[in-house]
Amino acid sequence: MSQGQIAAKSETTTANRSSDTGRFWPVAMPSLEYTDAVARETAHLYERVKDVIPAIEWPVMAPYIKAINDLKEQRNAVILAHNYQTPEIFHCVADIVGDSLQLAQEAVKADADIIVQCGVHFMAETSKLLNPDKMVLIPDERAGCSLASSITGADVRLLRERYPGVPVVTYVNTSADVKAESDICCTSSNAVEVVESFGKDTVLCIPDEYLAKYVATQTDVKILSWKGHCEVHERFTADELNAYREANPGLEIIAHPECPPEVIDVADFTGSTSGMIGYVKDNKPAKALLVTECSMASNIAAEMPEVDFVQPCNLCPHMKRITLPKILDSLVELKDEVTVDPLVADRAREAVERMVNLRS
Ligand code: 13P
Numbered sequence: 001m002s003q004g005q006i007a008a009k010s011e012t013t014t015a016n017r018s019s020d021t022g023r024f025w026p027v028a029m030p031s032l033e034y035t036d037a038v039a040r041e042t043a044h045l046y047e048r049v050k051d052v053i054p055a056i057e058w059p060v061m062a063p064y065i066k067a068i069n070d071l072k073e074q075r076n077a078v079i080l081a082h083n084y085q086t087p088e089i090f091h092c093v094a095d096i097v098g099d100s101l102q103l104a105q106e107a108v109k110a111d112a113d114i115i116v117q118c119g120v121h122f123m124a125e126t127s128k129l130l131n132p133d134k135m136v137l138i139p140d141e142r143a144g145c146s147l148a149s150s151i152t153g154a155d156v157r158l159l160r161e162r163y164p165g166v167p168v169v170t171y172v173n174t175s176a177d178v179k180a181e182s183d184i185c186c187t188s189s190n191a192v193e194v195v196e197s198f199g200k201d202t203v204l205c206i207p208d209e210y211l212a213k214y215v216a217t218q219t220d221v222k223i224l225s226w227k228g229h230c231e232v233h234e235r236f237t238a239d240e241l242n243a244y245r246e247a248n249p250g251l252e253i254i255a256h257p258e259c260p261p262e263v264i265d266v267a268d269f270t271g272s273t274s275g276m277i278g279y280v281k282d283n284k285p286a287k288a289l290l291v292t293e294c295s296m297a298s299n300i301a302a303e304m305p306e307v308d309f310v311q312p313c314n315l316c317p318h319m320k321r322i323t324l325p326k327i328l329d330s331l332v333e334l335k336d337e338v339t340v341d342p343l344v345a346d347r348a349r350e351a352v353e354r355m356v357n358l359r360s
């Protein structure tokens, strides 16, 4: 995109803002040289990640990190990063980190003109729903999700016809179209509470079949579901985990509820990504295996070198589209801007807000 196009886009985006402070004007790409000054100014950040990022890689990362942090200030931008982002993003440029629920809650409070969402597209869309007047950017709009692409708004309308009167709880890992057809959203950390909030015998909990099965083990409510799966968590098997346990005496296995039931059965604890992190911090196991996306163990290992993480590495290809160079491009060029069709935005926002407000 040329500079002229950026200016035109920025004017459109900021047309309704009460004060244009110049934060939306184009800027030049900063220098990416690893100078003594860059080394000095980023040394405290390297301290945070030195156990998980080799020293030889730092001279490549540090200039991006410094440029991103400078530009964030200049543009009054805030970076929200999911727990699956890589350590240099999670520990060195993010302002707020967390699971899907925490990111949605923090998006509401974000005191910034621009939100850069380091995560996948449905997370950025959720931030936009909750911040219609802010500019929301995702460094690569192709960052999708196998759960989000497993179901459409039309599918939800058909489910409503088939199960009239049954409340529809939709995982946040869905498009705004799907959220707009739902009564309320949920995340892996509040799904049981959300399902029970209706006081009904039966609830549709879509689209993650395995999350729905896990919720069904935690409540008396009858749960109807859909056949969506997370392509990262569905790959784990009980046999694989039992083999790790046998080879690593004392190993604690900590699973995400997007895993198949046979995997959850062999785990010592099951919870959302932040629930898993909390479990490790509270219990400080000598050896732990996190049955989830691979970067999360690296992010905790940076803070807790005393825990030995056994790391079968299943990566989310969508989360991994977000990199330091793309975050910098995003802030320089103000791209990729996330928009939500106004015809669905209000109804989708209501479903997300009902969830965010459930306990407040
Ligand atoms: P949580 O962080 O909400 O547990 O979700 C995990 C996930 O797969 C997000 O894509």
Ligand code: SF4
Pocket: 120, 144, 145, 146, 147, 148, 173, 230, 231, 232, 233, 258, 293, 316, 317, 318, 319
């Ligand atoms: Fe979607 Fe799974 Fe990737 Fe999360 S880890 S974004 S649920 S594909």
